[in-house]
Amino acid sequence: MTKVIYPVIGRQTSLPFYLTGIGISDPEYHVTRDKGLVSHQLLFTSGGEGRLIVGGEEFVQTKGSAFYLPPSVPHEYYPSNGNWITNWIVFRGEFAGQMLANLGFDSFRFSPEINTQKPAQLFERIFVAAADPVNCGEKTSALVYEYILAMRTAMLFPDSRNNVGSITRQALLYIDSRYMEDITAETLAGLSGVSVQHFCRVFKAETSMRPLEYIAKRRISQAKSLLLNTDSDIGDIGKQVGYEDRNYFSIVFKKLEGVSPREYRRSRGTGL
Template sequence: MGLHECQGYVEREEGFSSPQILFCTKGSGTLIVDGRRYRILAHMAIFLPENVPHKYYPNEDVWDIHWVVPGGSALPALLQHFQMTEPAVYKLAKTTRLETIFRSMHEALHSGDIMGNYRCAGYLYEFLLEFYRLITLKESGNYYSPALHKALDYINQHYLENVTMEDLCGVSNVSKQHLCHLFRKSLHMRPMEYITRKRLQTAKEMLSTTDYSIEKIAEDTGFCTASYFCKNFKRLEGITAGEFRKNNT
């Protein structure tokens, strides 16, 4: 990942080896992909799948481009779920939160310690969710509702504890049905699924950096039992917790 205050000329006749997400915060440039030419302005974003020929260049002295090249075994399924499989250009209603997450990723990645890499991985998931939310907004420009903001803030602070739907409804002051609707509309998952994914990110960090038993990790990350933890880990990561530990220790 990185940023260029004035992105230079880039041409890749065979594309890039990994998917790319780029977004512009200032200035203008041109993208040519699939035989089409796009003018990229501030608050616009680009998605480029792997191995797709393309080129882009600035139209003026300033073209501020932020770029992220995500990776990992779960990425293809996530992009498929988000229907991000073809080159695309998007108009983003607002990039403030996207930039904030980007800065957090950048700081974590350049912190110089192994934990920074794991923190960056956690921020990357937030970044992808926010990017997907922005590109699926309707032209009316709806953002997270205040109720959803409150629920997400509560989850981010308490996800390692026993968070219930009653807790989330209490802090957001909406019904269970409406809260589930808000999560599905903006994040395309239920509240408990979001919590599970947050917990698994912490569990992956513990599997990679400690020798704690699966039972202890399950307990420390808020899962009821080791079997429930292992079931969810395999379902969402595609491999067992033990296999992940073996590959990432």
């Protein structure tokens, strides 16, 4: 049975993301949009089979497949083998396009198989929130963003669906317990007995960061906590997280956070 909600659009247009529609199409029907949609669309197949045509290319839709369509992208889709059941949301936002591009959804995306467990759970929560005629805008905005992140993980980083592999996992555990030490890529690769080149390639594929980049971010994450929750001298905090040179600590901190350690501490109202 098809279930669809199109919220009344009002004050939610000022939000970063706002829901314009959500539905379970059972069965999905033949859709042709020569000029695409005005909204962004995320859709995953929960049963049956369909076909999606974008840019003259055909994509088979089966249970667990998913796609993202930006606005104004011409497309066509239709059931191809009995019933085709889809779960879809459409949404907008003044800066949604740029935010989605920054998250990796800079163009049409298709994944033949994803883990739909997390997206399906969030989809149900959005559906319930969308039924509130008064507060659906605020309620669904946060959930839509969470849903986008879940679909991002499922579609763009499929290897992380069930946690990272053993090579990266061992390295992350080692870094988290010894980030204040001088850690090299050679040391991390040696944990799994693989070459440095292979380790770095796997680590970046599974975390989207180079090993030394992750170490720096882990150190600065701890430094931020110390800046806000202690009255320790900034130079001492730098040493605690692995930077003997106060100036270098400040350079790394500002590069990652956009402000100096002192400015970060002051901006959070501690006055320490």
